[in-house]
Amino acid sequence: MELKDVINRRLSVRYYEDREVEEDKIRDLVKVGIRAPTASGLENWLFVVYKDKNFRKRIHETIYEAHAEYYRAHGLPEEKIEKLRMRIFEKGMYKAPVYIGVFVDKETRFLKGEEYKEIEFLWSIESAAMAIENLMLKAVELELGTCYIGVTSLEKYQKKLRKMTGLDDNWYLVGLIPVGYPAEKIVPRPRRKPLEKVLKVI
Template identity: 60%
Template sequence: MELDEAITKRTSVRYFRDEPIGEETIKTLVEAAVRAPTASGLENWLFVVFQSEEARRKVFDLIAEGMVEYYRAVNLPEDKIGKLKRRLYEEGMYRAPAYIAVFIDRRVRFLKGEQFDEVEFIWSVESAAMAIENLMLKAVELGLGTVYIGVTNFKGIEEKVLQLAGLDENHYLVGLIPVGYPKDEPKPRKRRKGVEDVVVFL
């Protein structure tokens, strides 16, 4: 598969087949991820794979909790939140055979001193985000689907993800990625904005 095809085909997949993913396949995804640029060459990322039935159930419940909080934050009525819950618990939206949580270790940094705290944090998050994109593109090549989950960063939820991962507050969750074989044929959506809307030449 050419890179252009992988980029074009990548889309958010929210429904997955109940088919396990082998450990070697997961490692292949992470191998692609760690080829991403990393600020100051620190490689201060960590990939925690939730694959056991119990771990996946707990992660799924945290995603569901975050999605409900997200819907309430944008003032959606309770009947729509009820529909969301049905999609989650009855239709299995976001229920995947594996979840890959991508963390950064705040203690691993290049520049010392409080004046660099913010920029070091930003660089680390950017590095992990680029790793996530590599992982997602590799998943397309392997016929897998992925989706980026950000709602697990809500206060009270991220702490539970950290606890499940066996990590402390020195780590920050950059993203949680459900991974699996798509239940239906993925249909990438056209972007609302074209190149001419988002690029400036000076």
């Protein structure tokens, strides 16, 4: 499969087969993740693989709680929040055999001045985001599905994931990635904005 095909086939998969993901495939995902560029060569990322059944149940519940808060903040009516709850708990949306949490250590720094703290934190997030993209593209090659979950990075939810993982507050959750074999048909979708709307050449 050529890179362009992998990129075009990558999409957000929200439903997964009840099927274990092989250990070697999980390791392959993280191996390509850490090949991403990393600001100042810090490699201050951590990839936490949640496979334990109890942890996965708690994570699935947390995904709903975080989405519900997100959509309420957006003004979505409660009847639609209830439909979301049904999709998540009754239909199994986001219920995956594996979740990968990608964290960065805010205290691992290259520039020590306080004036650089914020920008170095942003660089760390950018590095982790590139690692996540590598991981997601490799998943396509391995016939796995993934979905980027950002709402679990809201503080009270990422605090739950840190506690499960045994990490202190220095660690920031950049993204939570469900991983599994897709239970839905993979149909590449075009972006809403065409290239001409997002490209500026000067």
